[in-house]
Amino acid sequence: MSTHEHHDHGHDHSHGHAHDHTTFQPDIREPSEEWEFLEIALRELLIDKGVITAREVQDQIEAWEKKSPEGGARVVAKAWTDDGFRQRLLEDGNAAVAELGFEIEALKLVALENTDDLHHMVVCTLCSCYPRPLLGVPPLWYKSREYRSRAVREPRAILAEFGTELPETTEVRVVDSTADCRYLVIPRRPDGTEGMSEAELAALVSRDSMIGTATAFAPDGEGRSG
Amino acid sequence: MTERAISDLGGLPGGPIDTAEHEPTLSERRVDAMMMLLRAKPRSFWATDENRRTIEGLEPKTYAESAYYERWVLAMRGLLIEKGVLSETEIEAKLSEVRARHAEAGQ
Amino acid sequence: MTGPYSIGAKVKVSQGLPPGHVRTPLFLRGREGEVIRHFGDFPNPERLAYGLSGLPKLHLYQVLFTMDETWEGDGAYAPGDTVTADIYETWLEPL
Numbered sequence: 001m002s003t004h005e006h007h008d009h010g011h012d013h014s015h016g017h018a019h020d021h022t023t024f025q026p027d028i029r030e031p032s033e034e035w036e037f038l039e040i041a042l043r044e045l046l047i048d049k050g051v052i053t054a055r056e057v058q059d060q061i062e063a064w065e066k067k068s069p070e071g072g073a074r075v076v077a078k079a080w081t082d083d084g085f086r087q088r089l090l091e092d093g094n095a096a097v098a099e100l101g102f103e104i105e106a107l108k109l110v111a112l113e114n115t116d117d118l119h120h121m122v123v124c125t126l127c128s129c130y131p132r133p134l135l136g137v138p139p140l141w142y143k144s145r146e147y148r149s150r151a152v153r154e155p156r157a158i159l160a161e162f163g164t165e166l167p168e169t170t171e172v173r174v175v176d177s178t179a180d181c182r183y184l185v186i187p188r189r190p191d192g193t194e195g196m197s198e199a200e201l202a203a204l205v206s207r208d209s210m211i212g213t214a215t216a217f218a219p220d221g222e223g224r225s226g
Numbered sequence: 227m228t229e230r231a232i233s234d235l236g237g238l239p240g241g242p243i244d245t246a247e248h249e250p251t252l253s254e255r256r257v258d259a260m261m262m263l264l265r266a267k268p269r270s271f272w273a274t275d276e277n278r279r280t281i282e283g284l285e286p287k288t289y290a291e292s293a294y295y296e297r298w299v300l301a302m303r304g305l306l307i308e309k310g311v312l313s314e315t316e317i318e319a320k321l322s323e324v325r326a327r328h329a330e331a332g333q
Numbered sequence: 334m335t336g337p338y339s340i341g342a343k344v345k346v347s348q349g350l351p352p353g354h355v356r357t358p359l360f361l362r363g364r365e366g367e368v369i370r371h372f373g374d375f376p377n378p379e380r381l382a383y384g385l386s387g388l389p390k391l392h393l394y395q396v397l398f399t400m401d402e403t404w405e406g407d408g409a410y411a412p413g414d415t416v417t418a419d420i421y422e423t424w425l426e427p428l
Binding site for chain 1: 231233234235236237238239240241242243244245246247248250253255256257258259260262263264269278281290292293294295296299300302303306311312316317320321323324325328332
């Protein structure tokens with residue numbers, strides 16, 4: 001993949017919008033592939049024709065950057081500490097997360113509770129359905145051919161690759177997100193976390209534990225590798 | 227005989243999962259943002275399912291070899307033409323212009 | 334009010350192989366499972382995919398399958414492990 005020193009931002013300036021050179025600095029790479037040229041071509045045509053504006057694209061990018069697994073972790077920590085909330089979350093995910101300020105339109109949010117006996121692991125074998133409002137943009141591996149193929153057939157092998165060992169007596173339930181639901185796993189609350197605050201608990205809730213390829217971190221830092 | 231859709235992967239064999247984290251590039255973010263803008267109200271040019279159908283309609287080789295957002299931008303191109311928002315001719319013309327501009331800038 | 338199937342109903346996924354956009358994965362076609370949840374009704378995605386309204390809406394269920402029913406021993410799972418998918422009523426048959 002070639003990179004070029006010279007950055008061509010003329011198309012942004014030509015539409016009269018101040019281009020913030022700092023926003024994407026770590027990621028700036030000169031487009032070099034055909035699909036990236038296609039992205040530029042479609043965007044410029046849509047802007048020229050007044051279908052969308054450069055500002056809207058920028059705002060949309062920034063709005064999505066604010067969504068991250070920290071949102072989901074807040075929801076989980078609340079469920080761990082507030083039994084009423086936990087019940088409401090399991091019964092009607094959309095209404096419960098709205099209490100915390102998360103708007104999930106159009107899709108049905110379904111929370112799955114992991115216990116000693118039952119461990120949920122979520123996949124989308126047909127595309128890449130993911131609870132983006134609560135977890136942000138999915139990691140590459142979640143969208144990968146390998147994960148989407150193998151998760152429903154080799155869940156124990158995949159869990160092992162993620163460093164997650166569960167006893168045979170725990171039912172591993174792979175949840176294929178094939179339709180209008182988006183699934184959030186509530187990992188099992190780790191032992192030894194009694195008396196911890198919601199914020200302290202939220203720090204134990206990793207993204208992968210809310211997908212179900214991992215468990216929540218132990219309070220002593222165990223399982224935090226990688 | 228069974229026709230497996232190219233996107234229907236459940237149960238197929240596969241190698242180890244590459245769990246390396248990836249920070250989305252600017253191009254990827256822009257594709258994502260545009261897709262959301264075009265699909266959402268007030269524009270509502272197409273439904274998510276039309277997007278999926280279009281991706282599944284890519285040639286199997288293209289589907290297998292292209293990255294996630296590459297498939298998205300190809301689907302976006304197809305849907306913008308299908309819905310009459312842009313024409314194939316104007317996209318090709320613009321694409322030539324973008325390639326030329328890039329070649330010049332890269333000198 | 335859970336549509337044609339009640340929670341706990343035993344069902345079989347249709348074997349059908351229609352062309353076009355389908356939301357029932359191939360690996361579950363013809364497999365027998367149990368309805369464990371009813372999600373309500375949603376516009377038919379297999380029509381929405383072609384620019385249609387998707388109406389009338391369809392009932393959507395979470396259906397549970399044992400790994401053994403699904404893979405007949407050929408997979409990396411423990412005896413009690415399961416898999417679920419969200420399946421629209423048009424893809425299910427009563428058992």
